Amino acid sequence: MTFLALDVGNTRLKWALYEAPRPGARLLAHGAQFLENIDKLAEGDWSTLSPPDHVIGCVVAGDAVRQRVQEQLEIWDVTPQWVVSSNEEAGLVNGYDHPARLGSDRWVAMIGARHRLLGQGPARPCVVVMVGTAVTVEAIDADGRFLGGIILPGHGIMLRALESGTAGLHVPTGEVCDFPTNTSDALTSGGTFAIAGAVQRMVDNLRQHSHEEPKVYMTGGAGWKMAPSMSIPCELVESLIFDGLLEIAQQRLPVLKMAV
Numbered sequence: 001m002t003f004l005a006l007d008v009g010n011t012r013l014k015w016a017l018y019e020a021p022r023p024g025a026r027l028l029a030h031g032a033q034f035l036e037n038i039d040k041l042a043e044g045d046w047s048t049l050s051p052p053d054h055v056i057g058c059v060v061a062g063d064a065v066r067q068r069v070q071e072q073l074e075i076w077d078v079t080p081q082w083v084v085s086s087n088e089e090a091g092l093v094n095g096y097d098h099p100a101r102l103g104s105d106r107w108v109a110m111i112g113a114r115h116r117l118l119g120q121g122p123a124r125p126c127v128v129v130m131v132g133t134a135v136t137v138e139a140i141d142a143d144g145r146f147l148g149g150i151i152l153p154g155h156g157i158m159l160r161a162l163e164s165g166t167a168g169l170h171v172p173t174g175e176v177c178d179f180p181t182n183t184s185d186a187l188t189s190g191g192t193f194a195i196a197g198a199v200q201r202m203v204d205n206l207r208q209h210s211h212e213e214p215k216v217y218m219t220g221g222a223g224w225k226m227a228p229s230m231s232i233p234c235e236l237v238e239s240l241i242f243d244g245l246l247e248i249a250q251q252r253l254p255v256l257k258m259a260v
């Protein structure tokens with residue numbers, strides 16, 4: 001009973017094929033493709049995969065992109081399920097004003113994080129940071145309620161905004177340092193500290209709210225670049241969205257759950 005998990009972001013589509021639709025299942029194959037190249041998945045990366053029995057994904061890139069992904073999935077006899085953020089799923093309660101308007105990638109990553117947290121020890125508040133095209137920082141209380149979160153530009157968007165809005169900021173990528181003394185380092189450190197500072201603030205907010213030290217998880221394509229610059233302990237988990245999709249799959253496919 002193989003399971004294909006899809007994470008369709010604003011820059012790239014990430015996919016992972018698992019042996020079964022349940023947490024901890026063996027990873028059989030995985031990959032990523034920039035959105036401009038996804039129309040070649042069926043004749044490329046996916047052509048040699050054994051056909052998945054189930055497909056569940058999250059898409060934040062819009063209906064046109066989702067349509068293009070569905071066309072690629074037509075090589076198999078499978079109907080994909082797309083996650084829509086709801087009031088409650090897989091043990092997480094959604095505090096958003098309009099739950100369905102919460103980006104499904106955020107929702108799924110939080111489900112992954114919550115289950116990881118519970119697997120690591122007693123329930124406690126947690127902050128989930130996703131560093132992709134955009135950056136999101138979410139707060140979840142010890143009971144598993146999503147209290148709220150923030151959205152800010154990712155590294156790439158911050159840099160492009162500065163480049164297009166100024167005359168003199170076209171420079172190569174620099175290094176992150178405490179006291180930058182050239183334009184490249186100043187821009188790279190500025191973007192990194194903007195994100196690190198936002199995370200720190202959310203951790204402060206949640207600590208104050210819950211009177212307990214929050215656990216911090218970080219994920220997303222640029223998470224590995226961000227993690228070393230964090231001033232607070234933070235666990236980098238590349239697979240948080242896939243982990244969430246596996247939890248959702250297990251809950252949505254109860255027949256399979258009984259068979260395990």
Ligand SMILES: Nc1ncnc2c1ncn2[C@@H]1O[C@H](COP(=O)(O)OP(=O)(O)OP(=O)(O)O)[C@@H](O)[C@H]1O
Pocket residue numbers: 008009010011012013131132133134154155156157173220221222
């Ligand atoms: N090596 C790098 N140097 C500078 N910026 C980078 C680098 N790698 C990634 N980025 C930037 O980080 C951001 C996120 O990267 P990436 O596309 O890998 O994340 P993602 O999680 O796949 O995004 P999404 O899910 O939104 O599609 C992008 O804005 C990208 O420009």
Ligand SMILES: CC(C)(CO)[C@@H](O)C(=O)NCCC(=O)O
Pocket residue numbers: 009010060101102103104105106132134135136151
């Ligand atoms: C914020 C992003 C772009 C992060 O990928 C995505 O989750 C999204 O488009 N969200 C919809 C708006 C919201 O979450 O409030």
Ligand SMILES: [K+]
Pocket residue numbers: 007008009010105130132133220
């Ligand atoms: K994403």
